[in-house]
Amino acid sequence: MNTTSQFRTCPDTGFKIHRPAETLIKLNAVAAVIFLLIGGVLGIGVGLTRWPEVHLLGPDTFYQVLTGHGINVLIFWIIFFEMAVLHFASAVLLGCRIATPKIGHGAFWLMVVGALVNNYAVMVKGNSSVMMTSYVPLPADTLFYVGLILFAVGALINCFMFLGTLVIARGERTYEGSVPLVTFGALTACIIAIFTIASGAVILIPTLLWNLGFVSHIDAGVYRLIWWAFGHSSQQINVATHISIWYLTVAVLFGAKPLSEKVSRFAFLLYIAVLQIASAHHLLVDPGLSSEWKIFNTSYAMYLAVMASMVHGLTVPGAMEHAQRARGYRSGLFEWLRKAPWGNPVFSAMFLSLVGFGVLGGITGVVMGAEQINLLIHNTMYVPGHFHGTVVVGTTLTFMGITYWLIPIVFRRQVVMKRLASWQPYIFGAGMSGVALFLMGAGTLGVPRRHWDILFTAADGGHEFSAAALTMMSLNGMSVILAAVGGAAFILVVVVSVFFGPKIPENQKVGTFMMAPRVTDEEFATNKAPLTVPGTLVLVAVFFVVFALYYFINWKYLAQTWGLS
Amino acid sequence: MAIYPPSNKLWWNEHIEKGELIWITVVVIWGIILTLMMPLWHIYGKQNMSSEAYRVTPEQYLAKAQEVVDQYTVRTEGAFNTPVVKPPVGSDIYLVGRLWQWWPIFELEKDQSYRLHISSIDWQHGFSLQPANINLQVLPGYDMVLTVTPNKVGKESIVCNEYCGIGHHNMLGTIYVVEKGAQ
Numbered sequence: 001m002n003t004t005s006q007f008r009t010c011p012d013t014g015f016k017i018h019r020p021a022e023t024l025i026k027l028n029a030v031a032a033v034i035f036l037l038i039g040g041v042l043g044i045g046v047g048l049t050r051w052p053e054v055h056l057l058g059p060d061t062f063y064q065v066l067t068g069h070g071i072n073v074l075i076f077w078i079i080f081f082e083m084a085v086l087h088f089a090s091a092v093l094l095g096c097r098i099a100t101p102k103i104g105h106g107a108f109w110l111m112v113v114g115a116l117v118n119n120y121a122v123m124v125k126g127n128s129s130v131m132m133t134s135y136v137p138l139p140a141d142t143l144f145y146v147g148l149i150l151f152a153v154g155a156l157i158n159c160f161m162f163l164g165t166l167v168i169a170r171g172e173r174t175y176e177g178s179v180p181l182v183t184f185g186a187l188t189a190c191i192i193a194i195f196t197i198a199s200g201a202v203i204l205i206p207t208l209l210w211n212l213g214f215v216s217h218i219d220a221g222v223y224r225l226i227w228w229a230f231g232h233s234s235q236q237i238n239v240a241t242h243i244s245i246w247y248l249t250v251a252v253l254f255g256a257k258p259l260s261e262k263v264s265r266f267a268f269l270l271y272i273a274v275l276q277i278a279s280a281h282h283l284l285v286d287p288g289l290s291s292e293w294k295i296f297n298t299s300y301a302m303y304l305a306v307m308a309s310m311v312h313g314l315t316v317p318g319a320m321e322h323a324q325r326a327r328g329y330r331s332g333l334f335e336w337l338r339k340a341p342w343g344n345p346v347f348s349a350m351f352l353s354l355v356g357f358g359v360l361g362g363i364t365g366v367v368m369g370a371e372q373i374n375l376l377i378h379n380t381m382y383v384p385g386h387f388h389g390t391v392v393v394g395t396t397l398t399f400m401g402i403t404y405w406l407i408p409i410v411f412r413r414q415v416v417m418k419r420l421a422s423w424q425p426y427i428f429g430a431g432m433s434g435v436a437l438f439l440m441g442a443g444t445l446g447v448p449r450r451h452w453d454i455l456f457t458a459a460d461g462g463h464e465f466s467a468a469a470l471t472m473m474s475l476n477g478m479s480v481i482l483a484a485v486g487g488a489a490f491i492l493v494v495v496v497s498v499f500f501g502p503k504i505p506e507n508q509k510v511g512t513f514m515m516a517p518r519v520t521d522e523e524f525a526t527n528k529a530p531l532t533v534p535g536t537l538v539l540v541a542v543f544f545v546v547f548a549l550y551y552f553i554n555w556k557y558l559a560q561t562w563g564l565s
Numbered sequence: 566m567a568i569y570p571p572s573n574k575l576w577w578n579e580h581i582e583k584g585e586l587i588w589i590t591v592v593v594i595w596g597i598i599l600t601l602m603m604p605l606w607h608i609y610g611k612q613n614m615s616s617e618a619y620r621v622t623p624e625q626y627l628a629k630a631q632e633v634v635d636q637y638t639v640r641t642e643g644a645f646n647t648p649v650v651k652p653p654v655g656s657d658i659y660l661v662g663r664l665w666q667w668w669p670i671f672e673l674e675k676d677q678s679y680r681l682h683i684s685s686i687d688w689q690h691g692f693s694l695q696p697a698n699i700n701l702q703v704l705p706g707y708d709m710v711l712t713v714t715p716n717k718v719g720k721e722s723i724v725c726n727e728y729c730g731i732g733h734h735n736m737l738g739t740i741y742v743v744e745k746g747a748q
Contacts, residue, residue, distance in 0.1 A: 059731060093568055131728050135689045137705065138730065177574040181567035220689055220704040247567035257566050261576035263585055264567075286702045287683075287709030290616035291607060299600035306599070310592045314585065319567070371603045372612055378700040379691045379726040446695045448726030452734040459737040460643045460666075463695060463722035518566055533584045540588055544595070555602070555610075561697050563611045563678070563714030 006097065008506055010409060012514040013252070016174075017410075020101035021091035021165075025084045025410055027108050028158075029403070032080035033494055035115060036396075039072030040487045044480060047435070051477025052455060052470050059452040063129040066450065068122045070132035074391060075234075076115045076151070081399045082189065082241050083108075083158045088410075089186035089244065090165035096174040099164030103157060111154030118147025131450060133227060136207060136218045145208040149201070156197045162190045181258055181265065182251070185244030188268040193237045195275055200230035221288045228279030236278065238391060239309065240271050242353065242398035246316045249350040249402065253341065255516035256323035259532065264315050270308035277301040284374040294371050302369050306362070313358050314540050317351075318533040325532075326523040333535040344513070349401025349425035353394055356429060360389030360436045363547045373554045375564070379450075381473075382443025389436035392483075397429055400490050407494065408510040413501035421493045428486025434479025442472035444557075614711070621708040623686035630659035634669050642670060642739075649741070657682060657710075660723075660738070662690035662703045664730060667723045667738025674745045678714045691727030694740065700726060715742040 007016050045065040048056040057065060091098040098104065121128040121143040128140035166187070169175060179187070203226040209215040247264070250256040258264045280297030283289055317337075324336030341347045364386045368377040377383065407415050415421055447454055447469050454473070456462050504510055531537065573579060581589075607613050633656075638648040648669040652658045654677040661668045662685040673679055683692055685705040692701040697717070701709065715721075723738035 059734065063728065063731070063733075135727070138688050138728075175570050177570040178576065180569050181571075219706060221707060224702075224704075251566040251568045255566060257572070259582045259585055260579060261571045261573075262579060263581055263589070283702075285614060285700060287618035287704055287707040291614055292616070294614070295600075295603045299603065303596040303599055307592045307596050310595075311585075311589060314588045318582075318584065366599065370599070371614065372606050372610060375612060375614070375700060376698050378702065379693065380698075380700060446693065446698045446724075448691065448693055448724050450728040450733075451724075451726065454734075456734070456737055459735040460645060460647070461722065461737050461739050463724060463737055465695070518569075531584055532582050537584050537588070544591060548595075551599075555606070558612050559610070561612060561699055562694075562716055563712075564699065565611070565613050565615060565712045 011507055011509045013409060015092050016095035018091050018097045020104075021087050021098035022410055024098065024101060024104045024108065025087045025092075025406075027105075028080050028084040028087070029406065029410075030498070031108070031112060032077050032084065032399075033491060035072050035076035035080060036487070037491050038119070039069050039077055040484065040491075042069035042072060044484050045069070047477050047480025047484075049452070051474055051480075053474060054477060060126075060129070062452045063131075063450075064122065064126055067129045067131050068119065071118060071122065073396070074132060075148075078238055078391070078395060078399070079151075079155055080111065082193070082237060083111075083155065085241055085245065086158060086162040086186055086190060087165075088406075089183045090162050090169070093180050093183050094165070094169035094175050096165065096169040096172055099161050099168055104161055107154040107157035107161070109154075110157070111151050114147045114149070114151030114154060116147070117143050117150060121147060133231065134207070135227075136210065136220055136223045139211065142208065142211050145204055145211060149204055149208065152197045152200050152204070155193065159190045159193050159197070162186070181261060182244045182248045184265055185240055185247065185268050188271055189237050189240035189244065191272055192233055192240060192275060196230055196233040196237060199226060199233060203227050203230060221286060224283060224286060225279060228282040232278045232282060233275055235387075235390065236271050236275060236305065238395040239305075240268060242357075242395045243268075243309075243312050243316070245398050245402050246312070246350055246354060247319070249346060249405075250316060250320040250323070252405065252515050253344070253347055254320050254323040255519045256319040257519065259315050259318050259322060263311060267308040267311040267315070270304045273304050274301040278305070281369040281374070284369075284371050285378045291371060298369055298371060302366075306366055309358070309362055310540075313354070313362075313543070314533075314536060316354060317539065318536040321533045321536050322524070323519045325527045325529070326519045330527060330529070333538055336535060341513075343422045345421045345425050346401050346405045348422070349397050349404070349429070352425055352429040353397040353401065356393030356397070356433055356436075357390060358543060359546065360433060361386060361394050362390070363550055364389060364440060366547075367551055367554050370554075373558055376554070376558055376561070377443060379448060380443035381439045381447045381449050384449050385436050385439030385441075385443055388432060388439065392432045393429060393436060397425060397432070400428065401425060403490075403494055405514070407497050407501070408504060408512075408514060411498050412504045412506065413497050414504060414510070415493065415497045416501045417493050417496065420489050424486055424489040424493065426486075427489060428483055431479050431481070431483025431486050435476055435483055438472045438476040438479060442469050442476065445469035445472065447473065617710040619708040619710075620706060621684060623705065626659065626684045626708055627661060627686055629682070630661050630668070633657070633659055638669070639672065652679065655679065659684075660692075661686060662692070662725070663687050665725070665732035665736035667725070667736065670739045670741070672741040672743060673713075673715050674747065675715050675718050675742050676745055678712050681711050681713045682708050683711070684708045688729045689727050690725050690729050690736070693724040693726040695722045695724055697721055702727065715740075718742050718744055
């Protein structure tokens with residue numbers, strides 16, 4: 001059953017690749033891109049409707065499209081891709097066979113069916129415009145919940161396959177010592193995913209039963225508490241996964257090694273620590289929970305994760321700087337960065353994502369997660385602005401970048417339209433950064449999220465948002481178009497490459513740069529500077545100053561509003 | 566390299582880079598500051614959530630709201646003849662969120678405090694006071710109580726910022742803030 005013909009050796013990386021694992025990686029990655037396309041097109045509808053001068057869709061269609069956009073990109077695109085990453089980080093990086101490939105196919109199709117059933121309820125039946133959060137007692141079609149549950153079961157099976165593959169690798173001694181850091185990061189993502197899906201089951205199964213009439217009542221507050229244990233933790237899966245990919249990227253592009261295995265691994269572990277209360281910062285202005293509960297849970301759970309991300313924010317570019325300096329790029333503070341391959345989309349996507357995730361997503365997430373500052377921000381456009389920084393500039397852009405590397409390595413096809421590909425991360429990154437910034441600007445000025453008409457043309461009494469707020473929404477619309485161009489470029493390059501790109505024979509090298517040789521200890525020893533990563537330290541210092549200033553400015557805003565106690 | 570097992574099998578004994586240590590120290594201190602800011606604001610700040618909330622049924626809540634409306638309505642306004650209520654300073658006032666209306670309208674005095682109750686009698690809603698920019702989650706079954714002290718004269722709108730079905734964007738309420746002692 002475990003014959004050698006089931007494996008091939010990658011001529012560029014030297015990885016021993018189990019063919020059934022490779023098939024599953026391909027399937028999940030292709031499905032991911034299809035749902036990115038669906039969700040992305042729906043996102044254009046959202047952006048153009050919220051552009052006040054354009055106001056593209058009618059209200060029914062808008063709420064429907066907004067629901068579909070959220071679920072397709074935030075759940076289906078990202079989780080399908082994460083399944084591919086889990087299999088890559090286990091079977092490929094450990095050079096072992098994947099556990100239960102047949103069940104893997106079953107799980108994959110279960111996820112596909114679940115995603116289609118959910119989309120059928122939202123987009124075709126049209127009676128499930130309940131947003132991704134589906135807060136009770138707002139009712140959706142039964143198939144809405146059934147679709148999500150099927151999808152989650154499939155994802156859960158994939159998680160257990162990942163754990164099974166780790167057991168096989170250890171049992172068959174396909175590696176020595178500890179698992180690679182990237183696999184370790186993927187393991188934390190997998191553990192978080194299991195907790196997340198369990199929370200999802202705890203809330204979605206009773207909600208399904210309520211929908212069917214077997215349960216008479218679900219408390220709105222309790223729903224939110226448990227739903228966010230699922231909804232927020234799933235973002236921790238994304239973070240753990242895309243940071244693993246950052247480490248992977250700097251390893252294959254620069255031959256970099258982590259500054260310290262201990263620090264990076266501990267930082268990953270922090271994502272798991274007290275994960276179960278990570279939902280608290282979504283409930284900061286909810287009734288029925290005490291301030292003590294909110295503060296303890298928010299700060300205890302959240303700031304540990306914040307610390308972890310800030311540490312990775314140093315160690316990822318630090319590992320790169322360390323390697324580049326060892327290779328001789330050591331003039332001044334930033335030669336290591338200037339001489340990076342900015343035309344290679346694998347690198348540019350990763351680095352833009354690193355900066356965008358930290359500055360646009362990270363800082364703002366902490367600010368709005370402070371109990372009292374949340375009063376200014378809860379359910380305003382600031383919230384989608386923030387998570388377009390984390391999940392799109394962060395996770396999605398990272399996944400796009402590594403896809404350019406996976407196409408030759410796993411799909412054995414050349415990436416075509418290389419020029420377009422080299423521009424793509426910049427176009428998408430700029431567009432999406434605009435979305436994040438302008439939405440947060442509008443949110444700061446009070447514009448509500450999930451709202452069809454902020455001009456209140458038909459609302460009794462009427463309300464006028466400031467001209468600045470409306471301008472922010474128009475600028476957001478323009479940024480959406482730019483991001484859509486970048487997104488379309490990605491899909492075009494990927495689809496044409498994977499299905500029509502020149503094939504690369506199995507034993508032939510790709511021909512372009514795929515894998516940097518490991519930086520040797522001798523090379524590292526040639527760099528005798530007292531500080532290993534001065535450039536990165538300057539970068540994180542600038543980041544920290546911006547962070548602290550912005551944090552305290554928001555307290556000042558808060559002090560100007562009504563007294564509340 | 567992060568894609569291979571650590572070359573030093575005893576990686577947990579390696580020393581930590583100086584740069585990393587500096588940053589970790591900064592990060593830990595910052596985490597502590599972030600944590601302390603919230604309790605400190607409860608002590609020194611003037612904008613804080615109360616922890617006060619009660620279980621309530623829609624009928625009970627609506628009855629309490631009606632009682633205040635019956636006693637203190639000064640006029641009606643708008644397409645739905647929404648009562649405008651001018652309650653005594655310091656009293657308990659009840660705002661009802663329902664599909665798709667905030668009810669009633671209040672007229673409050675600047676720099677005076679009121680015990681504002683907020684609840685929904687159907688689905689979840691979002692209380693978003695504009696331009697003061699105060700945003701709260703409103704749940705059915707929960708009577709949330711906050712002591713509010715308006716600090717600016719003028720008209721404040723209550724936008725609904727939690728999606729509540731097809732009329733969501735038409736759900737708009739009003740709070741007027743008038744000078745202290747104004748009739």
